[in-house]
Amino acid sequence: MQNVIFVAPFTLEATMRFLRPALQLQGVRLAMIGQEPAERLPEELRSRLNAHYRVDDAMQVDQLLAAVRHLARGWNGKVDRVIAILEQLQVPVAEVREKLGLPGLSVEAALNFREKARMKTVLRQNDLPCARHRLCSSDREAFAFAESSGFPIVVKPPAGAGAKNTFRVDSQEQLTSWLKSAPIRADEPLLLEEFIQGEEYSFDTVSIEGRHVFHSIGRYSPTPLDVLQNPWIQWVVYLPRRIDGPEFAAIRAAGPRALDVLGMRTGLTHMEWFRRVDGSIAISEVAARPPGAQFTTLMSYAHDHDFYRAWVELMVFDTFTVPERKFSAGAAYLRGQGQGRVRSVRGLEQAQAELGDLVVESKLPQIGQTPKEGYEGEGYVVVRHEDTEVVVAALNRMVEIVRVDLG
Numbered sequence: 174m175q176n177v178i179f180v181a182p183f184t185l186e187a188t189m190r191f192l193r194p195a196l197q198l199q200g201v202r203l204a205m206i207g208q209e210p211a212e213r214l215p216e217e218l219r220s221r222l223n224a225h226y227r228v229d230d231a232m233q234v235d236q237l238l239a240a241v242r243h244l245a246r247g248w249n250g251k252v253d254r255v256i257a258i259l260e261q262l263q264v265p266v267a268e269v270r271e272k273l274g275l276p277g278l279s280v281e282a283a284l285n286f287r288e289k290a291r292m293k294t295v296l297r298q299n300d301l302p303c304a305r306h307r308l309c310s311s312d313r314e315a316f317a318f319a320e321s322s323g324f325p326i327v328v329k330p331p332a333g334a335g336a337k338n339t340f341r342v343d344s345q346e347q348l349t350s351w352l353k354s355a356p357i358r359a360d361e362p363l364l365l366e367e368f369i370q371g372e373e374y375s376f377d378t379v380s381i382e383g384r385h386v387f388h389s390i391g392r393y394s395p396t397p398l399d400v401l402q403n404p405w406i407q408w409v410v411y412l413p414r415r416i417d418g419p420e421f422a423a424i425r426a427a428g429p430r431a432l433d434v435l436g437m438r439t440g441l442t443h444m445e446w447f448r449r450v451d452g453s454i455a456i457s458e459v460a461a462r463p464p465g466a467q468f469t470t471l472m473s474y475a476h477d478h479d480f481y482r483a484w485v486e487l488m489v490f491d492t493f494t495v496p497e498r499k500f501s502a503g504a505a506y507l508r509g510q511g512q513g514r515v516r517s518v519r520g521l522e523q524a525q526a527e528l529g530d531l532v533v534e535s536k537l538p539q540i541g542q543t544p545k546e547g548y549e550g551e552g553y554v555v556v557r558h559e560d561t562e563v564v565v566a567a568l569n570r571m572v573e574i575v576r577v578d579l580g
Contacts, residue, residue: 175201176248177489178241180257180266182208182231187465189218191258194482196221201489202248206231206240223247232261234268241269256488260462263287277488278461282436286461289329290364292435296456299434301427303456305367310359312352318365319348325368327398339398341368369447369455373397375410376428376444377464377472379483379493380437385429387495389472390416397445400548405510407550407572410466411503412475413561423454431456439491441484443468466549467504474502474533474557501561505571507538508550509579515542515551516580523574524554531556531567538577551577 179195181188184207195203196218204224205214211225219225224244228236245252255275257266267283270276278286285295290308297303304327307318319326319342328351329339342348357363373396379387391412400408424446432442443464445457463469463484473480478496487493509515515538525532538551545551554575556567 175253175489176204176245176251177201177254177256178204178206178244178252180206180231180237180255180259180262182259182262184209184213188258189215190469190481191463191485192218194479195485195489197482198485198489204244204247206237206244232265234265237265237269238272241273254489256485258462258484260287260460263461276439278438278440279436282438283461285435286437286442286459289458290362292459293366295434296431299430301431301434301456302454304369307365308362309357309365310362311357315348315352315357315363315365316345319345322365322367324348327366327368329364329366341398341402369449369457371447371449371455373445373447373457374424375464375468376424376446377468378428378432378442378444379440379487379495380432380442381439381487381491381493383433383438385432386493388416388425388428389468389475389498390421390424391468391471397548404508407506407508407575408548409503409505409565409568409572410468410471411561411564411568412471412498412501414475414498414501414559415561416498427454427456431459435459435461437461439487441480441487466506467553467555470534470555471502471504474555475500500557500559501564502533502555502557503564503568505554505556505568505575506548506550507552507554507572507575507577508548509538509544509577511579513579514544515540515577517578518552519576519578520574524571527574528556528567528571531558531563533557544579 202223205222206226208231211219226240226244228240230236255266255270264283264287267278267280271280285292293303293306305322309315325341325343328342373393375391377389391410394409400406440461441463442461444459447455469480476496476498518538534555536552542551554571556564558564
């Protein structure tokens with residue numbers, strides 16, 4: 174019997190999609206550590222948990238360690254795995270594993286993935302293509318990097334996730350204004366990067382004991398940074414059915430090598446990368462966790478394979494069944510226009526009439542719903558077809574005819 178602890182601060186919908194299959198594994202006792210009371214969990218899940226332990230802050234190693242040790246006492250001192258999907262948890266969970274001698278991502282590797290300046294330094298030291306960057310501890314360093322790189326540049330937190338708090342800066346005047354509004358401190362440095370113009374993609378992978386066993390490629394349209402800076406944009410992502418052509422040869426070579434040098438052994442990872450106008454590529458960031466923004470859902474539909482369950486089995490049993498890519502799949506993100514709560518959703522009947530046969534999953538905005546932070550918007554629609562061009566056309570049509578009004 175395997176004793177497994179799932180760390181999840183909050184009972185988010187995305188978290189529940191991983192927790193459900195974890196509770197269905199044969200030969201596994203599952204406990205959960207979170208910041209919310211167990212009563213916040215759906216009854217169907219709460220009743221199947223072996224135990225639940227509440228902490229004040231799941232990011233604090235001492236609190237996590239105390240929680241794991243408490244749960245272990247109920248299992249005669251035996252814990253086999255501690256797992257988590259949240260990017261911010263990868264380092265503290267790795268520290269807990271190290272202190273208890275448990276298998277999983279090492280602390281050094283977790284830091285390589287979590288600290289973006291460190292990540293890019295490791296990649297460049299190993300001749301892997303990535304954006305020029307500098308971790309700046311003063312205004313002087315920031316201006317020096319901008320002068321050497323040239324504008325535009327990208328400003329981001331050194332340990333960000335999901336493009337949050339990431340901005341494009343187009344001039345020295347704009348950088349000056351930015352630094353006045355958010356001064357750099359020596360203990361809170363700022364990461365500046367070269368702005369890369371081109372197409373943005375994902376490279377999502379599975380590794381087992383250092384072996385690269387699976388990858389999936391997806392396309393953002395437009396880029397997440399463009400989406401964040403333009404709240405009116407309804408955007409799409411899609412997974413082409415064929416990803417074995419020469420257009421993806423460079424990332425198929427660079428991606429697995431990047432994971433090797435960063436220290437990935439066993440896990441599901443999410444990489445963002447660019448193809449420049451001249452055809453060269455640059456790795457943007459890599460996360461040692463399952464992808465967000467419905468990419469795990471899209472991979473499931475493209476392969477007719479449950480990647481939520483696959484991640485759990487990978488992290489608990491070190492196993493993964495490599496599936497065949499049978500379809501193209503994509504998601505259209507429905508973002509509210511204006512200010513306030515969701516007031517109306519227009520175009521759904523027309524979308525159903527034109528595209529309903531292609532839709533395999535949706536979460537539609539609800540009247541009165543409060544807009545979400547970030548770029549995923551108030552709802553989404555997932556479509557699937559054997560032909561990539563059909564999927565792309567359907568997604569573009571979806572964001573053309575469906576409108577979410579706020580007020």
